[in-house]
Amino acid sequence: MSSDENPFNKFLKRRRSRIFKNREALLHTYTPERLPHRDDQINELASILSVALDGSPPKNIMVYGITGSGKTVTVRYVLKKLEEMAAEIGAHVQSIYINCEVVDTSYRVLQTIANNFIKQWEERIPPTGLPTDEVYSKLQNILDEYGGVVVVALDEIDRLVKKSGDNILYMLTRINEYLNRAKLSIIGIANDLKFVDLLDVRVRSSLMHETIVFPPYNAKQLEDILKDRANIAFYEDVLEPAVIPFCAAASAKEHGDARRALDLLRTAGEIAERNNEPKVREGHVKLAIKRLEMDTVVEAIRTLPTHGKAVMYAMYRKSLRELKLGKRANDIEFTTGELYQEYSDVCDFLGIPPVTQRRFTDFVSYLDEIGLLNARIISRGRYGRTKIIKLASDLGYIEEALRNDPEFSAFFAKRQSQLYLTNYFED
DNA sequence: TGTCCACTGGAAGGGAGGGCTT
DNA sequence: AAGCCCTCCCTTCCAGTGGACA
Numbered sequence: 439m440s441s442d443e444n445p446f447n448k449f450l451k452r453r454r455s456r457i458f459k460n461r462e463a464l465l466h467t468y469t470p471e472r473l474p475h476r477d478d479q480i481n482e483l484a485s486i487l488s489v490a491l492d493g494s495p496p497k498n499i500m501v502y503g504i505t506g507s508g509k510t511v512t513v514r515y516v517l518k519k520l521e522e523m524a525a526e527i528g529a530h531v532q533s534i535y536i537n538c539e540v541v542d543t544s545y546r547v548l549q550t551i552a553n554n555f556i557k558q559w560e561e562r563i564p565p566t567g568l569p570t571d572e573v574y575s576k577l578q579n580i581l582d583e584y585g586g587v588v589v590v591a592l593d594e595i596d597r598l599v600k601k602s603g604d605n606i607l608y609m610l611t612r613i614n615e616y617l618n619r620a621k622l623s624i625i626g627i628a629n630d631l632k633f634v635d636l637l638d639v640r641v642r643s644s645l646m647h648e649t650i651v652f653p654p655y656n657a658k659q660l661e662d663i664l665k666d667r668a669n670i671a672f673y674e675d676v677l678e679p680a681v682i683p684f685c686a687a688a689s690a691k692e693h694g695d696a697r698r699a700l701d702l703l704r705t706a707g708e709i710a711e712r713n714n715e716p717k718v719r720e721g722h723v724k725l726a727i728k729r730l731e732m733d734t735v736v737e738a739i740r741t742l743p744t745h746g747k748a749v750m751y752a753m754y755r756k757s758l759r760e761l762k763l764g765k766r767a768n769d770i771e772f773t774t775g776e777l778y779q780e781y782s783d784v785c786d787f788l789g790i791p792p793v794t795q796r797r798f799t800d801f802v803s804y805l806d807e808i809g810l811l812n813a814r815i816i817s818r819g820r821y822g823r824t825k826i827i828k829l830a831s832d833l834g835y836i837e838e839a840l841r842n843d844p845e846f847s848a849f850f851a852k853r854q855s856q857l858y859l860t861n862y863f864e865d
Numbered sequence: 866t867g868t869c870c871a872c873t874g875g876a877a878g879g880g881a882g883g884g885c886t887t
Numbered sequence: 888a889a890g891c892c893c894t895c896c897c898t899t900c901c902a903g904t905g906g907a908c909a
Contacts, residue, residue, distance in 0.1 A: 569893090815873070818907075867908105875900105881896090886888100
């Protein structure tokens with residue numbers, strides 16, 4: 439390459455995709471103009487929310503269904519349409535969407551709602567510092583100043599309740615009693631309804647005035663969704679005919695998760711694009727399945743705190759030893775005590791003090807929750823009660839994640855990979 | 866049948882860090 | 888600057904637990 443040739447040239451040529459017309463249509467954040475197989479839910483939501491257009495507060499709504507059943511996208515779609523209609527007829531309606539996985543304390547929820555109405559940066563409510571009660575009364579003033587109907591959608595509301603209790607829901611469900619001009623309604627979105635057991639009876643009855651269920655999609659329905667989005671996302675004739683049915687079938691097997699189906703299709707397209715191929719084939723989807731599996735594990739580990747990573751590394755190291763002794767990957771499991779010992783050794787190695795066993799069990803529970811580990815409690819009689827902990831993801835993926843971590847890469851620096859990225863758990 | 870093991874997991878609280886009001 | 892509040896991460900304490908074993 440001559441020195442005057444710009445090294446970005448070849449990327450520039452490739453930059454204009456021959457595969458994607460509009461990649462965004464396959465992202466979770468995209469709200470499409472059509473939502474196949476969700477007419478019933480859209481109509482139900484719209485009929486409950488329609489009173490907002492007359493200035494009355496809609497009843498609170500609980501929306502539930504498993505991951506990828508279209509809850510979020512449907513609620514966002516209906517809220518968008520509600521605001522459009524309100525603007526058209528001059529009604530005072532504002533909707534606010536809050537993801538409680540990010541905004542997960544009472545204070546932050548109140549702050550987020552309030553800041554939605556504050557345009558001046560200096561006047562916005564700070565992320566911490568004020569008493570929660572004060573933010574609550576500020577919010578009342580702000581809402582009354584606005585004077586219309588406010589619909590707040592709390593996505594992953596179950597997480598909020600598990601983490602911070604139901605105090606915030608109590609505050610929000612009662613706020614209308616203190617408002618003179620404005621009215622506030624809540625839409626709670628949850629994966630399952632187990633969390634309502636944690637709610638105060640009054641909160642429960644108020645929050646669940648209306649419930650709307652989102653059943654999982656079947657393969658045929660997923661296909662319709664993918665076709666719709668593919669029309670927006672891909673150039674014509676880029677997808678081979680088998681691609682969409684294959685994506686739909688693979689995701690239908692995993693509880694009909696539309697989000698995953700869209701991820702698969704997008705990733706398959708990206709793989710084809712990166713390989714400079716003119717068409718997306720079934721083979722790309724198969725690669726995409728592997729890729730997504732690995733990305734999920736790598737991303738989950740990457741975002742863990744140091745001690746969480748240390749637990750994963752302890753699990754990795756101990757499993758690897760067992761593997762070398764000839765044990766089958768599926769049979770490798772440890773008790774809390776065994777893994778805690780290994781974890782303490784890892785901390786010694788890193789030169790950081792280990793957390794207590796109590797805190798350690800919190801990490802194990804969390805890693806179980808996010809699917810990196812499998813943990814179940816067993817009783818071994820006079821040998822006590824403990825948790826049996828197994829890996830829930832491929833050792834190779836875990837190694838890949840830790841090898842690229844600045845704190846843990848030293849463990850791998852001298853050695854070549856002990857593993858190839860083969861799936862040990864494939865049988 | 867009672868004992869006892871090796872934990873589990875809830876509750877309370879400490880302290881560092883960030884930010885507010887007065 | 889002082890006093891207060893919130894969040895996050897962690898420790899300490901401790902009652903509770905299921906089932907093998909004597």
